Amino acid sequence: MKPTPQSLSGLIPFIRPYRVQVALAGLFLLLAAGTTLAFPWALRTLIDQGLAEQATPEVLATQFVELFMVAAALAVFSSARFYMVSWLGEKITVDLKNKVYAHVLQQSPTFFETTQSGEVLSRLTSDATLIQTVVGSSLSMGLRNAVMGVGAMAMLIWTNPWLMLQVIGVLALVVFPSVYLGRRVRRLSRASQDRVADSSAMASEVLNAISVVQSYTAERREALRFSGSTAQALATSLRRVRARSALVGFIIMASSAALLWGLYMGALSVRAGTTTAGELGQTVVYVVLLASAFAVLGEVYGDVLRAAGAIERLMELLHTQSDVRSPEQPQRAPWPTHGSSLVLREVSFNYPSRPAQRALNGLAGEVHAGQTVAIVGPSGAGKTTLFSLLMRFYAPQQGAVLLDGVAIEQMDLHDLRQRIGVVPQEPVVFSGTVMENIRYGQPDATDQAVHAAAEAAFATEFINELPEGFDTYLGDRGVRLSGGQRQRIAIARAILKNPPMLLLDEATSALDANSERMVQAALEKAMQGRTTLVIAHRLATVQRADCIWVLEHGRLVEQGTHAELMARAGLYASLAALQFGE
Numbered sequence: 001m002k003p004t005p006q007s008l009s010g011l012i013p014f015i016r017p018y019r020v021q022v023a024l025a026g027l028f029l030l031l032a033a034g035t036t037l038a039f040p041w042a043l044r045t046l047i048d049q050g051l052a053e054q055a056t057p058e059v060l061a062t063q064f065v066e067l068f069m070v071a072a073a074l075a076v077f078s079s080a081r082f083y084m085v086s087w088l089g090e091k092i093t094v095d096l097k098n099k100v101y102a103h104v105l106q107q108s109p110t111f112f113e114t115t116q117s118g119e120v121l122s123r124l125t126s127d128a129t130l131i132q133t134v135v136g137s138s139l140s141m142g143l144r145n146a147v148m149g150v151g152a153m154a155m156l157i158w159t160n161p162w163l164m165l166q167v168i169g170v171l172a173l174v175v176f177p178s179v180y181l182g183r184r185v186r187r188l189s190r191a192s193q194d195r196v197a198d199s200s201a202m203a204s205e206v207l208n209a210i211s212v213v214q215s216y217t218a219e220r221r222e223a224l225r226f227s228g229s230t231a232q233a234l235a236t237s238l239r240r241v242r243a244r245s246a247l248v249g250f251i252i253m254a255s256s257a258a259l260l261w262g263l264y265m266g267a268l269s270v271r272a273g274t275t276t277a278g279e280l281g282q283t284v285v286y287v288v289l290l291a292s293a294f295a296v297l298g299e300v301y302g303d304v305l306r307a308a309g310a311i312e313r314l315m316e317l318l319h320t321q322s323d324v325r326s327p328e329q330p331q332r333a334p335w336p337t338h339g340s341s342l343v344l345r346e347v348s349f350n351y352p353s354r355p356a357q358r359a360l361n362g363l364a365g366e367v368h369a370g371q372t373v374a375i376v377g378p379s380g381a382g383k384t385t386l387f388s389l390l391m392r393f394y395a396p397q398q399g400a401v402l403l404d405g406v407a408i409e410q411m412d413l414h415d416l417r418q419r420i421g422v423v424p425q426e427p428v429v430f431s432g433t434v435m436e437n438i439r440y441g442q443p444d445a446t447d448q449a450v451h452a453a454a455e456a457a458f459a460t461e462f463i464n465e466l467p468e469g470f471d472t473y474l475g476d477r478g479v480r481l482s483g484g485q486r487q488r489i490a491i492a493r494a495i496l497k498n499p500p501m502l503l504l505d506e507a508t509s510a511l512d513a514n515s516e517r518m519v520q521a522a523l524e525k526a527m528q529g530r531t532t533l534v535i536a537h538r539l540a541t542v543q544r545a546d547c548i549w550v551l552e553h554g555r556l557v558e559q560g561t562h563a564e565l566m567a568r569a570g571l572y573a574s575l576a577a578l579q580f581g582e
């Protein structure tokens with residue numbers, strides 16, 4: 001799809017809130033253009049009257065004062081126009097960025113599987129900057145020159161219609177080739193932005209995995225891959241630059257021809273005595289204005305087309321519908337007091353990218369309020385997939401999931417996810433203080449509540465040993481935490497959220513005995529008074545569970561307590577022998 005100037009209409013909803021500012025900008029724009037057009041008029045009076053031999057010095061001085069007044073008005077109007085237009089450019093771009101970002105955050109995992117985060121970032125930065133340039137400067141430059149061009153043309157027709165006709169003839173020669181070159185620029189600009197996005201996406205992936213890259217000493221390889229990608233971007237950009245240079249050169253050449261033609265005809269008529277020198281001066285300035293207006297418009301057209309490409313890409317992002325959404329009329333389930341109840345009805349699911357392979361296959365089961373169910377099964381059995389479906393990151397193709405008696409696709413997404421707390425295998429710590437990291441679970445929690453959650457998660461002791469206690473900065477720029485400590489932060493976060501349903505993915509990596517004990521104790525505390533599903537990797541966990549679900553190939557193949565399942569000597573018994581050394 002080729003970008004067209006019509007794509008700019010995508011910005012209309014973002015401009016609408018600023019009607020008043022747009023009107024002001026338009027007013028200043030007209031005033032500034034009008035003043036510019038008054039200049040040649042004043043110049044003619046100066047040449048024909050002020051410079052005439054009979055004119056007194058007072059007349060000359062008055063002429064110059066008038067000229068200065070025009071200049072002063074131009075200065076004021078231009079600066080007001082510049083302010084208003086740049087203000088609009090900044091505002092609109094920020095609104096657009098915020099809206100796109102907020103929209104992207106709501107997308108389902110399917111979106112992030114097909115779109116690299118680096119690409120989204122590039123759209124938010126380089127595409128947004130492009131739009132800012134165009135809205136905040138090129139567009140106003142274009143409008144100002146369009147108004148001035150039309151004004152100059154009108155003045156020329158009024159003062160010297162015959163000459164105007166010829167100038168128009170010459171300018172027509174500018175238009176056709178520009179249209180051709182403009183098309184080429186348009187095609188190449190979208191391609192070049194896409195290439196830039198490709199290389200940013202690549203870089204962000206590599207930077208996120210820098211330790212892996214370095215452990216394989218792949219720095220050189222990655223640098224080469226990046227430069228290969230930027231070289232492609234460069235080649236595309238250069239082709240665009242070449243087309244655009246040709247466009248600019250052509251426009252200047254053709255408009256200079258128009259100018260010189262006008263000057264020549266004018267000089268002839270001054271010699272013949274049919275025109276005064278002042279009229280010639282005035283005409284020349286109008287022709288210069290007209291020609292430069294054409295030149296600028298050509299330039300601006302190129303910018304507008306590039307921005308059109310950027311707007312299209314952002315609108316594409318903005319209009320992608322997440323495949324999981326809250327229903328129009330959500331059903332409210334009662335908030336359970338002693339943990340959620342869960343029913344799985346013949347749930348079958350395959351990932352969108354793997355239509356042929358069932359990740360869950362007719363999975364059925366029931367968990368009563370307050371129960372703890374341990375989920376075990378070989379790698380790839382569908383344990384993590386089950387968690388993703390419970391949080392409705394994906395929707396099953398068949399069957400239904402009922403939480404607290406309501407099918408989860410009938411629930412408001414926020415309501416559903418508010419009921420579920422997750423402690424992942426690899427907990428995420430954001431850059432921020434310990435306090436902020438725990439409070440992520442419930443942003444309006446008091447400090448006391450955060451301390452209580454940390455206490456319940458057996459985290460207070462190690463937090464107090466950190467350089468600044470709860471105010472210690474964690475994450476990217478701060479203190480690094482051990483695996484066990486990170487888990488306890490994540491548990492405290494979940495405890496603070498206080499959901500009736502807890503999803504735990506136990507760490508597979510071994511912690512040292514003390515850390516292990518602390519994490520176990522924290523988990524036990526977190527499970528109290530709630531329903532818990534836990535992907536189990538520890539003997540203690542399965543032994544304590546009310547029920548164990550054994551998954552294989554997306555099916556529930558065995559269920560019962562540890563003792564019951566061991567007695568059956570089936571899949572569980574052999575898994576337990578492997579995993580727990582039973």
Ligand SMILES: Nc1ncnc2c1ncn2[C@@H]1O[C@H](COP(=O)(O)OP(=O)(O)OP(=O)(O)O)[C@@H](O)[C@H]1O
Binds near residue numbers: 113351382383386
């Ligand atoms: N995002 C995805 N897109 C496509 N297929 C996926 C995706 N995530 C998982 N799968 C596939 O779905 C199946 C179930 O995976 P799942 O992660 O649920 O297994 P698991 O039981 O949690 O395994 P493990 O114990 O190794 O973590 C696997 O065959 C896996 O390859």
